[in-house]
Amino acid sequence: MDVDDEDTRLARWEQRVELPLFWGSLLFLGGYSVRVLASGVDMIWRELALALMLLMWLAFAADYVVRLRLSGQRLPRFLRRHWLDTLVLVLPLLRPLRLVKVYTAVQQRRDRARLSLHARVIAYAGVTAILLGYAGALTVYQAERSAPGATIHTFGDSLWWACETLTTVGYGDVTPVTRTGRLIAVGMMMCGLALLGAVTGSFSSWLIQVFAREDEKGPPDGGRPPGAPS
Template sequence: MDVDDAADRQQRWEQRIEVPLFVASLLFLGGYTVVVLAHDAPVLQNLALALTLLMWLIFALDYAVRLKLSGEGLRFVRTHWLDTVVVVLPLLRPVRMVRAYNAVQRRRGEPRLSLHARVIAYASMSAVLLGYSSALAVYQQERSAPGSTIRTFGDSLWWACATLTTVGYGDVTPVTPLGRVIAVVLMGCGLALLGAVTGSFSSWLLQVFAREDEKRSPGN
């Protein structure tokens, strides 16, 4: 009974907090954008930094509340590893919007899109958010590094697109240690997202062909 009560309390909390977390993710991404790009406006940059720190506190508070409500103790860290990573790594916080969007759609009843379409839509949203966040983070690290080929935010966006799509032209590459760590994360996520989209699209095509074969079969 205690386990059921804990699960109910956690579910109610998650339902109440999803929309605020969606807004917090948007504000975090906007603030982080200003922090990175407005380096010639220190006052605006400091305000944006304060905003991003405030949004991080909201993420941390949500994580702490769900940790307590779960009653799992440190086991919660392992069973909810993605939430743990999102709190620790600023790069992944904007991707939290995809989960919040999914939760809001579920509350409106049955999803309007099929499973395959939802996978493709959510993977595409995640790719855009992750690519943009990575471009910001890499540009912040690389713009003044000696020997860097990523000198403008446009260069960083080009690099993020090439990395996410696994093309890897090699014309612009990160040279700083943190920039290369971000690159490795983006490569792994790019492969996973590309695989999800390709697999869902292929499965959808197979279902379409199967239905066409059933319509053409003599028994029908």
Template sequence: MNDDSRLRSWERRTTLPLFVISLLFLTSYAVRVLDSGLSPFWDKFWLVVTGAAWATFVIDYGVRLLLSGRGLRFVPTHPLDAVIVVLPLLRPLRMVQVYNVMKERHEEPVLSLYARVITYASMTALLLGFASSLAVYQAERGAPGASIRTFGDAVWWACSTLTTTGYGDAVPVTPQGRTIAVLLMACGLALLGAVTGSFSSWLLQSFARPNERRPPER
């Protein structure tokens, strides 16, 4: 078995378990951010869960680095994976791999291409918005001059940022918050472009005449 086959085999076996672990990571992180009244025991418990999940992501990246057989050349060819190891809250962006694994278990896709794109974009936006709300709330609460003081403010900010609306009533003031904002704006533009392009293509297909849907004859 060559390096590519071993790497694909590893990814098929670990994608779904890692997705579950990413949800566990998000849950533990959310509990520690939102519940300020945790007892020392539960605070330490959820901290251990968060650290263990993060360590799992690092180990997975290291194993895939070795199985690729390309050494450090693997890093520039998989930039998103490297970013996710540093910022595990961006793990929802790898949901497309979960879909690819599930697709291999069915001969035909359950949803059409347009429905798959919109479903993936919607779920990614939901998870990414929630994760960004937690991160920016943790960075901004208590900061001097902060306009994001509650988790509700953070959710409102994430929604307006993801949709590229940007009302300006809630803005991050800390370096960490502004870094999160830049990443969220980039992801929002990408998701919005994917949904808009898919919807436009569906409209063209729906309103095209039958002879226009056929490919041109050679």
């Protein structure tokens, strides 16, 4: 089979499934939220939440297999070229990192982008930070709430920790003490630096373009200083 044809088929598949799988990732996150936060509810709801998580993960796994088949590549090469797909399959809570592909797949159905480049970068970084922060807070809360010497006792504590970690503030008033919690913290620090850098760089670039356009227009009134006679 021709390589271009394989790439086209893979691109078409991604365009069809990216948005449904994104909603599926939100359902997965909702089921995980029930498992972690709703400890006092009837057991049937917790079991239904687990079933929903497993169903969504099977959908992610099926999508991964289809991508592998449509790519026409052997598994080692596919793993190298699609490492993010593999990471998301292993850790479904990281699916917000695929928001760029979700936006691209949706945008291909339209004639032109509705947002400017800078607005898209800021919106992507903002939504990604919110979803990753919430998922990280859930995971850390599950790992820390019963650990000896833990400082994160409530989900509110975990959300506060996630906010200060993603924004690279790091007050240190609440910190993870378990190995799992600290591993998640390292990942969130890296994501926070990358997202903050993307937002700052995009905003700075936008400001430079605005001032550059103002400079190109030149001063008003032919360059005469204010109050100068005509």
